[in-house]
Amino acid sequence: MRRFKRTLAAVALATTVMAGTAGWAVGGEQTVVTGPPAGAAAWRSDGSLHRPLPDPATASPAGVARFFATLDDRQQQELATRHPLIVGNLDGAPLSLRYAANRRAIGAERDLQRARAADPALPAHERERAGDRAGRCARLLAPGRQILAFDPRGRGRLAEVHGDLAAARRTAVVVPGSDIDLDSFDRTKDHYGTPAGMARSLLAETARQAPDTPTAVIAWAGYTTPVGVGLDAATGRLAEAGAGQLDRFLAGLAALAPAAPPALFCHSYGSVLCGLAVHGLDGSEVADLVVLGSPGMRADSAADLHTGARIWATRRNGADWIGKVPNVRLFGLGHGTDPTSAGFGARAVPSDGSHGHSDYFAPGTASLRSFAAITLGTQPGAR
Numbered sequence: 001m002r003r004f005k006r007t008l009a010a011v012a013l014a015t016t017v018m019a020g021t022a023g024w025a026v027g028g029e030q031t032v033v034t035g036p037p038a039g040a041a042a043w044r045s046d047g048s049l050h051r052p053l054p055d056p057a058t059a060s061p062a063g064v065a066r067f068f069a070t071l072d073d074r075q076q077q078e079l080a081t082r083h084p085l086i087v088g089n090l091d092g093a094p095l096s097l098r099y100a101a102n103r104r105a106i107g108a109e110r111d112l113q114r115a116r117a118a119d120p121a122l123p124a125h126e127r128e129r130a131g132d133r134a135g136r137c138a139r140l141l142a143p144g145r146q147i148l149a150f151d152p153r154g155r156g157r158l159a160e161v162h163g164d165l166a167a168a169r170r171t172a173v174v175v176p177g178s179d180i181d182l183d184s185f186d187r188t189k190d191h192y193g194t195p196a197g198m199a200r201s202l203l204a205e206t207a208r209q210a211p212d213t214p215t216a217v218i219a220w221a222g223y224t225t226p227v228g229v230g231l232d233a234a235t236g237r238l239a240e241a242g243a244g245q246l247d248r249f250l251a252g253l254a255a256l257a258p259a260a261p262p263a264l265f266c267h268s269y270g271s272v273l274c275g276l277a278v279h280g281l282d283g284s285e286v287a288d289l290v291v292l293g294s295p296g297m298r299a300d301s302a303a304d305l306h307t308g309a310r311i312w313a314t315r316r317n318g319a320d321w322i323g324k325v326p327n328v329r330l331f332g333l334g335h336g337t338d339p340t341s342a343g344f345g346a347r348a349v350p351s352d353g354s355h356g357h358s359d360y361f362a363p364g365t366a367s368l369r370s371f372a373a374i375t376l377g378t379q380p381g382a383r
């Protein structure tokens with residue numbers, strides 16, 4: 001009974017301190033955004049090619065890739081022009097076509113929000129928020145940015161490629177934790193706690209270590225993340241909803257036949273999602289799974305993930321507050337065993353030089369050097 005009471009107390013503590021990336025304010029329950037973006041009905045009814053278009057909700061990324069391979073450039077461009085949100089988020093579609101489609105979709109969202117910001121009929125706070133959203137969209141349209149996914153629904157979801165993904169021999173995908181959305185994707189505050197900041201830093205370090213190895217890093221914020229501290233951060237609800245989206249994204253990368261499966265880097269609550277997403281994957285879609293500052297992966301051990309990917313884990317003891325979160329799982333609360341514990345069975349990644357919960361990708365840290373080596377396949381034990 002005493003042990004049971006201690007466990008209940010630990011779970012209660014977990015619900016109050018479990019956050020992913022930045023916030024300590026109490027967070028409300030988030031509305032999960034799933035399914036194809038706006039425009040799916042128009043896409044399904046498009047008869048311009050005199051044959052059905054691949055269903056964005058059910059078609060496999062490999063099937064999507066085969067479909068686009070049958071189209072000439074004009075046909076592809078026309079589909080992207082008519083249905084930018086669908087093509088821009090369609091895993092398996094050609095990279096350059098998705099980049100172009102997303103630029104069109106982001107431009108349309110920018111214009112919409114600019115109009116809302118200037119609408120005197122709207123309350124002042126809505127006009128202000130619209131102006132902020134328009135500004136963020138404008139920044140995404142800066143020359144050289146390669147947006148691989150963009151969905152403005154809800155808080156906004158997106159993915160961005162750093163480097164030349166089409167030519168890359170090594171790739172990595174960064175999955176963030178709580179408090180990440182369109183507004184915070186590349187914020188200047190807490191830079192190395194954002195997916196864009198993590199991806200840029202990892203790409204720079206791989207270039208430093210192996211300047212002759214073409215590498216690309218994808219910042220993937222394609223799921224509804226928890227906000228602040230609350231039940232969303234202490235349960236697996238949002239991770240379960242997002243795992244299928246990450247699975248589909250990884251299958252889309254595999255359909256493009258990269259030189260090697262990517263390394264997957266999952267920060268904080270993102271590691272909960274990644275633990276669910278890689279379950280059952282044989283290693284052809286993910287070579288390595290690296291969790292950092294993890295509250296748990298909803299698995300008792302690395303073996304329980306049933307994946308062919310190599311599992312790595314790191315946490316800066318004494319500096320990262322996530323270490324104070326009880327590693328329990330009871331009544332749906334908490335995320336289970338600490339992935340850095342000896343019993344979990346993950347390969348250890350050093351964290352010397354890092355400070356706090358969100359600077360594992362900071363230049364000069366042992367963790368960043370190891371992350372780059374894992375991506376490149378030069379870390380002992382990496383592929």
